[in-house]
Amino acid sequence: MLLVLVGVSILTFLLLFLTPGDPAETILRQQMGGRTPSLEAIEQFRQSEGLNRPIPIQYVDWVTDVLQGNLRESYYQETPVSTLIINRIPATLELAVAGMAVALTIAIPTGIISAVHKGKAPDYLSQFAALVGVSMPNFWLGYILIIVFSLQLGLFPVAGVGGLESLVLPAITLGSGMAAIVTRLVRSSMLEVLDEEYIDTARSKGLRERIVIYKHALRNALIPVVTIVGLQFGYLLNGAVIVEIVFQRPGLGALLIDAIFARDYPVVQGLVLVIAVIFVLTNFAVDLTYRYIDPRISFGGESA
Amino acid sequence: MSETLLEVEDLHTRFATREGTVHAVEGVSFSVDRGEIVGVVGESGSGKSVTARSLIRLEDPGYIERGSVRFDGIEMTDADDRTIRRVRGDGMAMVFQDPMETLNPVFSIGEQIVESIKVHESPEKQGLLDYLNVPLFSSRGKRSQMRQRAIDLMSEVGIPHPETRVSAYPHEFSGGMRQRAMLAIALAREPDLLVADEPTTALDVTIQAEILQRIRDLNEELDMAVLMITHDLGVVAELCDKVVVMYGGQVMEEGPVEDVLTNPKHPYTESLLGCMPQTCARGEPLNVIEGRVPSMVGEPTGCPFASRCWCSSESCTSGELPTEQVGDDHTSRCHHVEELSESMEAEQ
Numbered sequence: 001m002l003l004v005l006v007g008v009s010i011l012t013f014l015l016l017f018l019t020p021g022d023p024a025e026t027i028l029r030q031q032m033g034g035r036t037p038s039l040e041a042i043e044q045f046r047q048s049e050g051l052n053r054p055i056p057i058q059y060v061d062w063v064t065d066v067l068q069g070n071l072r073e074s075y076y077q078e079t080p081v082s083t084l085i086i087n088r089i090p091a092t093l094e095l096a097v098a099g100m101a102v103a104l105t106i107a108i109p110t111g112i113i114s115a116v117h118k119g120k121a122p123d124y125l126s127q128f129a130a131l132v133g134v135s136m137p138n139f140w141l142g143y144i145l146i147i148v149f150s151l152q153l154g155l156f157p158v159a160g161v162g163g164l165e166s167l168v169l170p171a172i173t174l175g176s177g178m179a180a181i182v183t184r185l186v187r188s189s190m191l192e193v194l195d196e197e198y199i200d201t202a203r204s205k206g207l208r209e210r211i212v213i214y215k216h217a218l219r220n221a222l223i224p225v226v227t228i229v230g231l232q233f234g235y236l237l238n239g240a241v242i243v244e245i246v247f248q249r250p251g252l253g254a255l256l257i258d259a260i261f262a263r264d265y266p267v268v269q270g271l272v273l274v275i276a277v278i279f280v281l282t283n284f285a286v287d288l289t290y291r292y293i294d295p296r297i298s299f300g301g302e303s304a
Numbered sequence: 305m306s307e308t309l310l311e312v313e314d315l316h317t318r319f320a321t322r323e324g325t326v327h328a329v330e331g332v333s334f335s336v337d338r339g340e341i342v343g344v345v346g347e348s349g350s351g352k353s354v355t356a357r358s359l360i361r362l363e364d365p366g367y368i369e370r371g372s373v374r375f376d377g378i379e380m381t382d383a384d385d386r387t388i389r390r391v392r393g394d395g396m397a398m399v400f401q402d403p404m405e406t407l408n409p410v411f412s413i414g415e416q417i418v419e420s421i422k423v424h425e426s427p428e429k430q431g432l433l434d435y436l437n438v439p440l441f442s443s444r445g446k447r448s449q450m451r452q453r454a455i456d457l458m459s460e461v462g463i464p465h466p467e468t469r470v471s472a473y474p475h476e477f478s479g480g481m482r483q484r485a486m487l488a489i490a491l492a493r494e495p496d497l498l499v500a501d502e503p504t505t506a507l508d509v510t511i512q513a514e515i516l517q518r519i520r521d522l523n524e525e526l527d528m529a530v531l532m533i534t535h536d537l538g539v540v541a542e543l544c545d546k547v548v549v550m551y552g553g554q555v556m557e558e559g560p561v562e563d564v565l566t567n568p569k570h571p572y573t574e575s576l577l578g579c580m581p582q583t584c585a586r587g588e589p590l591n592v593i594e595g596r597v598p599s600m601v602g603e604p605t606g607c608p609f610a611s612r613c614w615c616s617s618e619s620c621t622s623g624e625l626p627t628e629q630v631g632d633d634h635t636s637r638c639h640h641v642e643e644l645s646e647s648m649e650a651e652q
Contacts, residue, residue, distance in 0.1 A: 197405035200362050204400075205489065206393025206423045208430045209385075215435055219410045295473040296409055 001280050008276040009066075009269070013059050016265055023263035024051060027075050030262070049075070062269065071273075072266035074259075081270035084255060089274075091161050092251035095174060095243065096236045098167050102175030103182055104229070110179075111186025115221075116213060118191060126183060133180025138239055142173040142246035159248035170247045174239050178232050185228055189221040196220070223294050230286030234279040309497055309529050310336040310359070310396075315371035317351075317358045324601040328354040328366060330553040336497060341523055341530040343544035343561070345537060345576070349597045351553035352533045353401075356501045359531070360398050361388050376496060386428075393423040397490035401502040403482035407474040413485045414470035417454035418447070420492035457488040462518055480511035487518065494526070501533045516543055537580060541565055546633075549573050552598055552608025554625065559634030569628070569636035571644060572609045607639070615640045 024045040028037035046052040050061060065072060071081035114126040149169060150158045157166045193199065194217055202216040203209075241253030248254075252271060259267035290297050317329035329351045336342045344352045357363050359373055361380055373380040376395055378387060400406040408416060419435065433441035451470065458466035461484040474482055483503060490498055500519065504512035520543055523530050532544055540547050540561060547564050549557040549572065557570040568574045575593045577583065584590050595612035598604075607613070610620040617639065625637040630645075638644065 197400060197402065198408040200357075201400065201406045201486070201489070202408065202419075204360055204362060204392055204398045205420050206389040206391075206427055206493070207419065207435075208389065210432055211430055211435045214432055216408050216411075220408070294410060295412075296475045 004280055005276055009273055012269055012272040017055055021263055023265055026263045071270040074267050075264050081266050085270060085274055088250060088252050088255050091249050092240050095170055095240050098171035099174030099236055102171045103178035106179040107182035108186055111183045112190055114187040115190035130180040130183045133176050138173055138177060138242050139246050141176060142243055145169045145173060161249050170243050174243045185225055189224050190217060193217045193221045219293060226286055226289050230282050233282045237275055307338045308335050309338045309376060311374040313372045315358060316369040317354050317363050317366050318369050319366040326600045327604055328553055328600055330604055332555050334548045334558055336529050336531055339527045339529055341532060341544045343532045343534060343540035343547040344550060345534055345540055345547060346550035347597055350550045352550050353501050356499050356533045359499060360392060360396055390427050393427040393493055395495060396497045396499060397493050397495035398499040399486050399490050399503045402506045403479055403486055406486055407482055409474055412471050412473055414451055414454050417457055417488050417492055418450045420489045421450045421453055424493040457492055461487045479507050483507060483515055495528060497529045499531045553600060554608060557636045563631055563634045569630040569641055570638050571613050571615055
């Protein structure tokens with residue numbers, strides 16, 4: 001787990017140095033209202049921020065700071081990166097969780113219905129809807145929803161944060177793509193499980209079909225779904241970047257995009273690290289969930 | 305004359321496949337009396353498992369084309385779901401072949417037995433939330449009572465330390481123990497008929513003997529009839545009162561075990577007996593039946609065994625099979641029954 005974090009931080013560090021543009025020049029130009037900064041000024045900025053030192057040394061310096069709980073300050077705003085992130089995190093998490101909730105509420109029932117009525121009308125309908133959902137780009141769906149529900153019907157605000165109303169459209173935008181993927185996953189996983197012998201055992205007991213499906217089959221079918229949903233949570237944060245821009249929500253995504261364009265290295269590095277931590281933690285949570293739904297998985301030295 | 309419990313008449317079960325219709329079961333008839341142990345033997349692909357599954361209406365993805373399955377006065381072939389569930393929960397229980405696949409891996413053994421008890425006690429009232437053990441929707445007192453009954457059942461089928469094993473999961477059980485657990489699940493419904501589809505095929509011989517003994521004991525103690533599906537004539541000889549020999553989806557010979565095994569009246573039964581390793585002298589190659597099980601796709605014509613039979617003639621390749629009475633309750637479906645008995649007498 002730690003290895004993942006180290007790897008991610010090294011990669012972002014290197015990638016930043018591979019991107020064209022000199023942060024010192026970009027930043028100073030902006031600070032000076034668009035005028036070209038003098039060579040001395042650039043040199044001085046590099047000196048003060050440690051940008052002229054070898055990259056490995058810079059990395060070690062940064063890691064040392066991070067380990068001491070210091071994510072450094074933004075080049076522009078004179079505020080600690082940690083403060084920036086903490087201010088922005090609620091909006092993004094709220095969006096990701098809401099998006100996930102939308103995705104699962106749509107996907108699990110649809111997937112089950114689709115599998116149970118395989119090859120019949122409900123199946124084709126949901127498969128088609130899933131295809132549309134997968135193919136539709138987030139930003140496009142976002143604008144369509146804004147046009148229809150905000151501008152024409154006036155049901156929800158166009159943009160911004162605050163209250164449940166402003167969360168509805170972004171959550172639908174973000175959740176729909178994932179709903180489509182998860183629907184197909186639930187369907188195929190369910191179909192596989194319904195072919196298992198223990199489903200016939202359950203039926204042979206005289207159980208109702210409803211109990212066979214929602215107790216015996218679903219519990220088994222959810223095992224692979226939990227893995228993918230956990231992984232998808234990371235991509236959901238990804239998608240949040242785009243959705244936040246469409247709906248002008250001040251979240252981590254918007255912060256990240258701004259920081260990348262402005263070559264605000266400390267902010268980019270801090271953000272990527274935080275996102276990686278969230279990713280790793282979700283995967284850990286997924287592993288824990290496994291143990292609950294699949295008794296065959298046990299941790300530690302328990303004998304099977 | 306004892307009472308007939310299960311009566312199968314002219315059962316046809318088919319599968320629609322891309323290659324054509326598979327005639328898995330073609331006009332099978334037999335009956336099981338109360339408390340009787342009936343064996344169904346045949347090679348792989350002879351339709352015996354499909355027959356068993358059709359009885360309890362688990363023939364899907366196949367379908368019953370025609371014929372009747374009458375269980376305790378209930379016609380199963382056109383019964384509604386509710387009736388089928390009632391029979392499954394109360395009258396006819398099934399044990400499947402591979403215990404590694406037939407227990408749900410995510411529920412404890414105890415839970416799976418308790419479910420079976422629950423169905424048996426109130427087959428009509430099956431609330432989803434109750435079965436999911438959601439608090440408030442399922443009574444805890446009743447639950448612990450059923451758990452105790454599950455423990456009793458586990459010791460009845462010979463699972464050691466049932467008090468601790470009741471909360472174990474299937475992956476913590478060996479194959480033999482799992483099959484016992486399956487047996488306990490079946491017994492929880494106090495069935496009149498146990499349909500056992502090759503229950504010991506996937507187990508090693510010592511365990512096989514124990515499980516068979518257990519089934520025989522239960523048959524005697526509970527007066528539970530057993531329909532034993534097997535390919536092992538040894539199992540039939542040891543356990544059954546009556547035997548039905550199947551081939552190509554049809555019944556070849558039927559009669560009391562003694563009669564059929566010592567005095568077979570059908571060339572297929574004879575060939576099958578000849579294939580038992582015990583009948584072969586040491587060092588000699590084992591006997592085999594030449595040829596292969598015929599494809600079951602398309603309308604069958606004549607005797608399915610004709611292509612592998614030493615005494616087949618023109619008449620065997622077309623038309624219906626005759627049903628020849630060859631003894632008390634002993635029938636053979638062969639055109640050449642008389643020649644066969646003559647040749648056997650000559651041999652002796």
